[in-house]
Structures are given as structure tokens and as C-alpha cells.
Amino acid sequence: MKFTNLLLVSVLLLALSCKTPTDVYKIEGKNVNITDSIQADARIETFIKPYREHINKDLDSILGYSVDTYSKSDGHLNTAIGNLMADVVYQEADPVFFKRTGAHIDFVLLNHGGIRSIISKGAITKRTAFEVMPFENSIVVSKLPGAQVQELLDYLARAKRAHPISKLKILLDRESNVIESAVDGVAIDFNKTYYIATNDYLINGGDGMDFFKSSEEVIVLDYKIRNALVDYFMKTDTLNPVADDRFIQLKD
Amino acid sequence: MKRRAFIQQSTVASALVGLGGIGLQSFSGPPKKITILHTNDVHSHIDAFGPENGRNPNQGGVARRATLIEGIRAENPHTLLLDAGDIFQGTPYFNYYGGELEFKLMSMLKYDAATIGNHDFDNGLEGLYAQLPHAKFDFVSANYDFSNTIMNTHAKPYRTFVKNGIKIGVFGLGIELAGLVDKQMYKETVYLDPFEIAQDMSRILKENENCDLVICLSHLGYNYKNNDQKPSDLSLAKRTKDIDLFIGGHTHTFLPKPTIVKNSVGDNVMVNQVGCFGINLGKIDFYFDSAKNKSADGVSILV
Numbered sequence: 001m002k003f004t005n006l007l008l009v010s011v012l013l014l015a016l017s018c019k020t021p022t023d024v025y026k027i028e029g030k031n032v033n034i035t036d037s038i039q040a041d042a043r044i045e046t047f048i049k050p051y052r053e054h055i056n057k058d059l060d061s062i063l064g065y066s067v068d069t070y071s072k073s074d075g076h077l078n079t080a081i082g083n084l085m086a087d088v089v090y091q092e093a094d095p096v097f098f099k100r101t102g103a104h105i106d107f108v109l110l111n112h113g114g115i116r117s118i119i120s121k122g123a124i125t126k127r128t129a130f131e132v133m134p135f136e137n138s139i140v141v142s143k144l145p146g147a148q149v150q151e152l153l154d155y156l157a158r159a160k161r162a163h164p165i166s167k168l169k170i171l172l173d174r175e176s177n178v179i180e181s182a183v184d185g186v187a188i189d190f191n192k193t194y195y196i197a198t199n200d201y202l203i204n205g206g207d208g209m210d211f212f213k214s215s216e217e218v219i220v221l222d223y224k225i226r227n228a229l230v231d232y233f234m235k236t237d238t239l240n241p242v243a244d245d246r247f248i249q250l251k252d
Numbered sequence: 253m254k255r256r257a258f259i260q261q262s263t264v265a266s267a268l269v270g271l272g273g274i275g276l277q278s279f280s281g282p283p284k285k286i287t288i289l290h291t292n293d294v295h296s297h298i299d300a301f302g303p304e305n306g307r308n309p310n311q312g313g314v315a316r317r318a319t320l321i322e323g324i325r326a327e328n329p330h331t332l333l334l335d336a337g338d339i340f341q342g343t344p345y346f347n348y349y350g351g352e353l354e355f356k357l358m359s360m361l362k363y364d365a366a367t368i369g370n371h372d373f374d375n376g377l378e379g380l381y382a383q384l385p386h387a388k389f390d391f392v393s394a395n396y397d398f399s400n401t402i403m404n405t406h407a408k409p410y411r412t413f414v415k416n417g418i419k420i421g422v423f424g425l426g427i428e429l430a431g432l433v434d435k436q437m438y439k440e441t442v443y444l445d446p447f448e449i450a451q452d453m454s455r456i457l458k459e460n461e462n463c464d465l466v467i468c469l470s471h472l473g474y475n476y477k478n479n480d481q482k483p484s485d486l487s488l489a490k491r492t493k494d495i496d497l498f499i500g501g502h503t504h505t506f507l508p509k510p511t512i513v514k515n516s517v518g519d520n521v522m523v524n525q526v527g528c529f530g531i532n533l534g535k536i537d538f539y540f541d542s543a544k545n546k547s548a549d550g551v552s553i554l555v
Binding site: 027040045 | 283298299300310311312313315317318319320322341344345347349353356361374417418431434436465496507508509510524526532534536539540542551552553555
């Protein structure tokens with residue numbers, strides 16, 4: 001009995017007195033907003049400055065001019081800005097694809113949601129490309145059987161959105177049935193396979209474009225859409241895209 | 253029996269009173285304060301948002317964060333600075349310099365550790381590896397097995413820090429990469445179950461490393477309301493034990509204040525996340541003392 005008590009006392013004393021204070025007894029937590037009331041650290045600011053200036057100089061150097069302001073909401077089934085994007089992907093990616101495979105891209109399909117900004121009337125810069133395409137999405141080419149090309153057309157007819165296309169032509173009747181479809185002016189042969197350039201988001205089933213999952217082959221070009229835009233802007237003085245008849249619906 | 257217990261208690265009490273003057277005060281020392289500062293999902297937002305920004309005008313900015321952190325360190329030098337991943341991607345700084353400036357600035361701000369977010373794979377494992385020489389802080393990741401990749405040995409499962417005699421263990425957890433990141437980017441990185449790894453880590457840090465404080469630095473996401481099978485900070489905090497603090501990221505959740513939940517043995521766990529883009533800094537102060545300062549219902553938490 002006495003012995004137990006003594007033991008207890010010594011254990012307690014050990015626990016309380018000889019140990020460093022390592023028991024949490026209070027926790028205070030908060031999230032501090034960083035606002036302009038906090039002075040910027042001059043050393044950090046000086047360190048960033050040359051990086052910022054280099055980027056801004058590069059981003060804001062003028063590459064060309066846009067004759068108007070273009071938005072993805074200007075138009076029903078095809079828009080000037082969407083046509084521009086899809087045409088740029090075709091024009092810039094096809095030589096890369098041909099060099100690598102000896103084949104040509106048949107047509108291009110992007111997604112309407114992938115146009116992240118308007119293109120404003122006036123100067124076109126690299127910054128324009130970053131605004132329109134801030135994501136790192138890259139161009140990939142799907143080798144797609146005709147049956148899935150049919151699904152692709154049905155998807156577009158159902159979606160009734162101006163998903164950007166190039167080299168592809170679709171005509172819908174009043175009931176939104178596909179009544180004509182052509183690639184580069186030739187009616188689609190659903191027994192053939194087609195090379196379709198798209199982006200890595202859609203090839204993985206983005207926006208419900210599940211038909212791409214049946215691709216016989218996916219060729220990765222390691223070419224970002226934004227870089228394709230920059231490359232196009234660098235060799236184009238004037239942007240003047242138009243909505244045309246590549247994807248339309250009959251009214252009567 | 254009752255009487256015996258009473259005697260035992262009173263003997264202990266008088267012994268303590270008797271020794272109080274010599275022993276207790278002199279050996280236990282004054283209370284200690286450890287400050288944990290944290291960011292997540294800064295996404296290359298080095299500059300502050302301008303006045304024209306629709307959502308966060310005049311907020312954020314690394315240079316301001318530096319001032320804020322230095323002020324806190326001047327007040328309490330026993331401070332740890334952590335980042336919960338997605339350092340990369342979001343402004344042209346990343347596109348032009350591949351993360352070099354982000355790592356250099358975090359080193360200047362004296363970050364102690366960071367975990368790896370899904371966007372930190374955006375230039376592939378090689379892109380992350382190439383920037384490591386610019387980082388004077390460690391990467392912690394316990395559930396990404398990098399053994400068969402170029403990142404092998406460059407991210408530790410955990411790190412321990414001793415601040416003012418207090419041992420702090422910090423382990424990292426990352427989100428499942430399949431379906432979120434292109435396989436070409438993460439290659440042979442193997443994702444391990446965060447729940448199992450969190451249990452291993454908390455045991456190792458508490459029992460083998462004898463840490464006084466265990467922190468999970470996570471890029472799993474705060475909570476998935478519509479998918480409770482998906483590992484998140486809240487679900488892990490509730491299902492584990494011996495973890496004091498979860499610092500999270502990925503879901504860009506702007507918590508007005510840290511969340512408190514009960515863990516698997518009924519202890520309180522703090523879970524925090526500060527949104528994104530360097531708009532906020534999380535600040536958690538832990539006060540340590542010998543058990544005598546603990547109130548009857550345990551630790552007092554002020555949020």
C-alpha cells in the first residue's frame with residue numbers, strides 16, 4: 001500500500017516536473033486576408049521585377065490586329081471566334097501531324113467551353129492567346145471509325161452548340177437531323193476511318209464526347225493549343241474571321 | 253475501496269504541495285508557443301490581383317505575404333511555414349519559367365515544407381525535378397511512391413522539425429492522379445491509399461519519432477459532399493487518430509475559420525484550408541505546457 005503510493009507520487013512528479021512542456025493546452029486558429037494594407041517586401045518586389053518585365057514585354061508585343069471584337073456567344077451553331085480557333089488548329093497542327101505520320105488531319109473538333117475569352121478589336125498580342133486559352137490543353141489526333149464519326153455528328157446535332165469545327169460541314173434540318181455531312185467537300189463515308197484533331201480534354205471523355213473513347217489510335221502532337229494560336233498570330237497581320245455555313249440548320 | 257482511493261489521492265496531493273516549491277516550477281518552464289503558417293493552391297500567383305479584378309481586387313501577392321510572415325516570425329520565431337501543393341500553373345510566370353520563380357520566392361520566404369499537388373505535375377515529373385534545385389525546402393509526400401521515377405528520393409514521406417524543444421512531424425498526402433493528370437506526366441508514380449498511409453504515418457510520428465505535434469499536409473481536398481468514398485481532409489480527420497492538424501488544398505475552399513472535428517477516438521482535430529492564389533495565410537498557434545494547464549474538458553480551441 002505504502003509502496004504503491006510512493007510509486008504513484010514519483011510517477012506523477014516525473015510526468016509533471018521533469019518533462020519539458022509538451023502538452024497542448026490551447027490552440028488558436030485563423031485565416032489572415034492579404035490585402036493592400038500590407039506593405040510589399042521591397043527585397044521580394046525587386047527580385048520579381050525583372051521576371052515580370054520580361055514577361056510583360058513579351059506578352060504585350062503586338063503581333064497583329066483584329067478588325068472587330070469576337071465572342072463565342074455571337075452565333076448559333078458556328079461563330080467567328082470558334083471558326084478561327086478550329087481553323088488555326090487545322091492549319092498549324094496538320095503539317096506537324098503529316099511530318100510525323102505521313103497522313104493528313106481530316107477535320108477538327110474542339111469544344112465551345114474551351115474558348116475562355118473574347119478577342120477584342122485592336123492589337124493582338126501573345127497575351128490574347130493566354131486569355132483565349134489559359135489552360136495547357138494540347139492538340140491530339142484521334143483515328144476514329146466511321147460509326148463513331150456518326151455518333152460525333154449526332155452529338156453535335158443534339159448539343160446544338162457552336163462547338164468549333166474545321167474542314168467539317170454539317171447541315172441540320174428543322175428537326176435537328178443531320179441531312180448533309182462532308183469532310184473537305186466530300187460526303188462522309190461511314191465505312192472509313194478519319195483523323196480528327198481535338199484536344200486532350202475531349203479525347204478523355206470531356207464534355208461527354210464519349211465517341212472518342214472508341215479511337216483506334218490517339219496521336220499526341222505535344223503541341224499546346226495556345227502555342228498554335230501564338231504561332232498563327234505571329235504570321236498573320238489581320239484577324240478577320242467570319243461565321244459561315246460550316247454548321248447550320250435549315251429554317252424552313 | 254472508496255476510502256482507500258481517497259487516502260491515495262490525499263497522499264499524492266500533500267506530496268505535491270510539499271514539493272511544489274522546489275520541483276514543479278523550476279523544471280517545467282514557461283508555456284511554449286508554436287505557430288504554423290500555411291498556404292495552398294497559390295497557382296503561380298506571384299503578383300497581387302489588381303483593382304480591376306472582379307473577385308479578389310487588391311488581394312494576395314508574394315511580396316505582401318513576405319511582410320506578413322516576417323511580422324509573425326518577429327513575434328514568434330518558433331514558426332513553421334508550409335504549403336499544401338499546386339504551387340504551379342495559373343499565370344504566365346509558370347509558362348515562361350516553369351516554376352523557377354515560384355520555388356525561388358518560396359525559398360526566400362523560408363518555407364519549411366510543401367506537398368505535391370496535381371498541377372505540380374503539369375510539366376511532367378521532369379519539369380518538377382528540373383526546378384528542385386531552386387527549392388530550399390523539402391517536399392513531403394507519403395502516398396506517392398516515386399521509386400520508379402526520376403523523383404525517387406526527392407520527396408520524403410515526412411519531415412520532423414524541432415522548434416523551441418517541441419518536436420513537430422509533418423507528412424504529405426496527394427490526390428489520386430489517374431483521371432486527373434495525364435499518365436504521361438506522372439508516369440510510374442504509384443498512388444497509395446491515403447487513409448492507410450495516414451494511419452501508418454501518425455503511428456510512426458507519434459510512437460517512433462515521439463512527435464509532440466503531428467500535421468498532415470494534404471492535397472486531397474477539403475470535403476466531397478456527393479462522394480463520401482473519395483478521400484478528403486474531413487473524412488480522414490474523422491477516421492484517424494494522433495493527427496493534430498490537417499492543412500489542406502485542391503478544392504480551393506475559402507474557410508472563414510478552421511474546422512474542428514472529432515477523430516476516431518473522440519479527440520478534436522483541426523482542419524484548415526485557405527482558398528487559393530495566395531489571397532489568405534492560415535495561422536494556427538499551438539500553446540504547450542505541462543498537463544496542469546489543460547482545462548477539465550481538455551484543450552481549449554479558439555477559432
